[in-house]
Amino acid sequence: MRRLESREDLERFREEALSRRPERFISLGMGTASRAHGAEAVYFVLKEEVAKRGLDIPIKATGDHGLCGYAPVMVIYPDGVLYHSVKAQDVPDILDAVEKGEIIERLLYTDPMTGVTYTYEEEIPFYKKQMRLVLGPMELVEPLSVEDYLCHGGFSALTKAFFDMKPEEIIQEVITSGLRGRGGAGFRTGWKWEDAAMRPSPVKYIICNGDEGDPGAYMDRCLLEGLPYGVLEGMIIGAYAIGAHEGFVYVRKEYPLATHNVQKAIETLRELGLLGENILGSGFDFDIQVVRGGGAFVCGESSALIASVEGRVGEPRSKHVHATESGLWGRPTVLNNVETLANVPYIVNRGGEWFAAIGTEESKGTKVFSLAGDIYNTGLVEVPMGITLKEVVYDIGGGIQNGKAFKAVQTGGPSGGCLPASQLDLPVEFDTLDAAGSMMGSGGMIVMDEDACMVDVARYFVKFLTEESCGKCVPCREGLRHMLEILDRITQGEGTMEDVDLLEELGYVVANASLCGLGKSAPNPVLSTVRYFREEYLEHVKDKKCRAGVCKALVHYKIIAENCTGCHICFKECPVDAITGEPKGVHVIDQEKCIKCGICKDVCKFDAVKVV
């Protein structure tokens, strides 16, 4: 690969890339979610079949397209025909259709609620309500192709920042934009940069936080996998603005593909001269290393992450001194989330004012969410701030699956809370969500239907946090353990009325007295569920009932005689031989033997097994 010595070199390279850009190509989502759905097999057959037929159609293996629940997703450009759930055996038909200019009906997306079938990607309601800014180029570029990235304006922000702007002007644009950290706390990025920039230290660092530990959140994984150059460009601009010459990308070890792509992208940028000494002849030196995380949720916290980069255990420290003053190895350090950095090139290119026009008064720009749970369209979505939760859940998410009722939407992961139907009109903003007892967090959004037990969900998060608490400070370490004990009691039907109040009281202590953000936000799942779903707690305590049928100690399985056809399948599948009955006769569950694994309910085709 050639080395680019100047801005002109880069622009020449871009022109060449643009002149070679194909009009017609097939884009196949190949991120982790798509691979788990078998996208690799489709890719290989597609490659082979295109070569065999001698077709001149490039195949782009891109990041995930967003509609993860329908992966593998394929889009045929320039028209934008979208096929979903594609299998290897569909490939010959698809290529036949492409050659003849036809459409394959059976692979088109049909809206599960309205039954309307859509041919083109842009028409699908899932995409229509979104504002795909950061995710915009996702399906158009191969993650590691610099040429693809250049064709979509890649590195134009970098050259503008280096050659047309002073560092303080860049920082001013970021301040004007109102960009707030996308990792959870929502601290203003511009202020962070400004503070680090004014420090006189000759050595400064910038760290990209890709330790996405929230269960149910995968925005950063998709960005690092699908658009590594976008994140790195933002990071280089940030380094230039604050005067850092060394940077680190901290990636979660559970994300092997993301780690690989970022590592390769960095190597390519070094070869091109976009990282290393004298970038594009500007006189500015900057290089980046990838650091793999050790698998600890607490390392998403800035001071714990810094400790971990220094090769120590990831324990946070109190933050009366900010990392921007004394961070990594005691030097001024800026720590930004992956998505935050991916926004930077757009702000530099189009200006802070433009960015600030998107969103609401206090929350600017867009936010990427990973939408999951009991909705039709599970996937990665990007929406303008201020959109209501209802629009995200129903218009984009397609509503609740299988005709069930909506119960709650969980935002912010273990630091966030569960919001009920009455809060669905809330706009998605940092401060509104905080006030409602949840938080924006990094962008996990999990929708739960009537089959989710809110006490169990609270217990789930507290258990998670008990395990992930680093143990340094007492309120978090001990407080969470005792909250878990109380929740265990309640889910086992041994809770008392005092327990619910005690749970709240303990929650406030943990929130107020813990050292870092993990502990401070840890009680949110409990406090929000007690606030909005108190009656469910009371049912568990007083009536010893779990209306969702989740808490094992409070339910038992029963076969409804009228529905049982005697198909005998539950008899065969029961792992503890708790079911008796002859073929074609009514079956009965022996409650003494039953371990409540639920297999009989899963296998029954006649809806004869009920949880009561």
Add this chain to the structure above:
Amino acid sequence: MAEVATVENLEQNVREAMARYGNNPARMIEILQDLQDIYGYLSKDLLKEVSRQTEVPLARVYHIATFFKAFTLKPRGKYTIQVCTGTACHVKGSYRVLERLEDVLGVRAGDTTDDLMFTLETVNCVGACALGPVVIINGKYYGHVTPVQVESLIKEYRER
């Protein structure tokens, strides 16, 4: 398959892992990750060798090896079964799949079967929420897993 540790290969592998990270003890987590990839787990001898070569006190190496979830101090099975217990998988019933796996394998999450065939563990989220509940066996993803499938899945791997 994991390499069996000898005095010689430990000495050499630790030296190579350190060299990969510029002999910088600050990269301890990654050095240990690389070594775990080779041996499957971090043995007492290995931790001692790392401490000797990096000149980091053994207590600190041990602290790191026990703090982070990525590390295991016990030998692992031929197949690692990871059950995703992320929120989306949880509400889709991954805990039921996990319980069934514990029953069928006769071990608790975090442990290895006596015949060293299977290591069962949970993982907080693999970011494949659309597939939940997700089970990953040696890197192969299984989506929408139900408790009833568990027995035949294990049988399939046992018979390989």
